[in-house]
Amino acid sequence: MKKERIIKELSELKKDENYRSLKLTDKKYINFSSNDYLGLNEDKELRGEFFQKFKDEDLLFSSSSSRLLSGSYPIIMKLEKKLEKIYNKKTLLFNSGYDANTCLIETLFSKTSLIISDRYNHSSIYSGIKASEAKLLRYRHLDYNHLEEILKKYSSEYDDILVVSETVYSMDGDRANIKKLVQLKSKYGFKLLIDEAHSFGVLGYGECYEADVLDLIDYVVIPLGKAGSSIGAYVLMDELSKEYIINKGRKFIYTTALPPINVAWNLFILEKMEKFNFRRKRLIELSIYMRNLLNEYKIETISSTNIISIVIGENQRVNKISENLREKGYLIYPIKEPTVPKGTARLRVSLTALHTKEMIQKFVKELNYEIDNVF
Ligand SMILES: Cc1ncc(COP(=O)(O)O)c(C=O)c1O
Structure with a gap:
């Protein structure tokens, strides 16, 4: 410019x-x-407990490499394994929620896809949609009748449709109806991506987990910069999507992995979540x-x-x-x-x-x- x-x-x-x-x-x-x-x-005691717990471990402040080279430290693999046990889904750790949303959408969807997104979805979701070159349609914020109208009109035209919603909306503090989205998914057969940035922690392991609908949702993105008190994001998905992102996701492949010290903190918080x-x-x-x-x-x-x-x-x-x-x-x-x-x-x-x-x-x-x- x-x-x-x-x-x-x-x-x-x-x-x-x-x-x-x-x-x-x-x-x-x-x-x-x-x-x-x-x-x-802000909890100094919690931080103290963390440092005490990991005092004998050599937790580095940089991973000095991407995940696919030497950046997949044991602590990262341990965290992903723990996540898979809790959520019963395959998981990948990303460096931020922004990267996670963008990478997931731009890697798994393309020109021939239709993406239907709540009008108030986060900028990272929009960036992913733009980069994917998919056709974008937006439904009025939390208006599931409008979403259904769009689905009725376009379901026969596209065989690869993604619907994207957040759980709690950050600018209005209102909530999506995840059960309604799951119902619509079973009726129209689209893929569903849910962003839990503002519900993880506040609702325990997140709204999809608490509402017991994880099995019915294709992709769950859990950014950690809010109640997670950290950095990075968990992405929950199926095995094939994980394999594909490891091989094709540019924002996963070409970036330095999160530092082991942050990953250890993520694991520490996750293990204490119920407390x-x-x-x-x-x-x-x-x-x-x-x-x-x-x-x-x-x-x-x-x-x-x-x-x-x-x-x-x-x-x-x-x-x-x-x-x-x-x-x-x-x-x-x-x-x-x-x-x-x-x-x-x-x-x-x-x-x-x-x-x-x-x-x-x-x-x-x-x-x-x-x-x-x-x-
Ligand atoms: C709904 C939502 N998704 C994704 C992000 C991005 O997450 P991160 O800050 O980890 O990049 C944010 C805000 O930061 C958000 O509010």
Whole structure:
């Protein structure tokens, strides 16, 4: 791209109050923007237990190679074996959720495929679809009647159809109906990919596992950067797909494998997953508490989870409100287009098990004040 065009685009973003810049994460704030939903990442004791457990192992900070050369360390193979035991599916560890979604879709689907995707699916899913060159159709967010209309129209035309959904949607905090998707799959015979980025951990081993529908789902992507308190992603699939990705998946083959130290942490968290129940219960309790409080203040949200979005509207207003809240000690960022549709800029509150009712109460009071006073 020419320099003049880059400068022009950046100045347009500034004019639209949609310019992004990196900000220092400062501990002095009460953080309402963290995806460490269970609070595992902040837990020093847990970290201490991890280092104690692995103190005699030579855990390196780099794998210094791709998985297909010398990067498949015993700890990675152990983790994948453990995953296969839990989920009863073949698994592969990827370096990120972004890579996992993109690689899976671009490797297993092609020009002759049809991919039907929830309109609000994550950017990594869209990138994968674009790279696959498949035909893309989007159904209205969580509207399964619309999805079925598309299926009725196109099922006879394509013999390779993929439907993609997330479990919990990160920008609205609402949830997909996985059982409904599975029902539609049994009626129309498409392949189904579910992204569990915002449900892994919060719902134990994930929603598909908890709802006992794993056998009926072709691909499950589990990014670990949220409640997983780590980096990387698990992909659950059948044996043939795994074999094919190992041989053809560019984002799996041509990249350095995750460092053994991170992989050991992933395994450690996975093995303790069932022990985090009290954190899950607390998160549910706090989420209900905040939604009730918002309701009392007549502040609307469509969220049904611990991600609570409050649509403000224009960029300028949402910027000002979040700036004022930061000045009052709350770390909360505005979410704007293209992440969400134009004119629906919002504040995305991300609750974690480390928040308290008192923190939430004070925050909602301040939020209400700002909504009433910033125009
Ligand atoms: C639904 C969803 N899928 C995938 C990703 C990407 O995962 P990662 O951060 O591990 O690249 C994210 C966010 O980061 C996400 O919200």
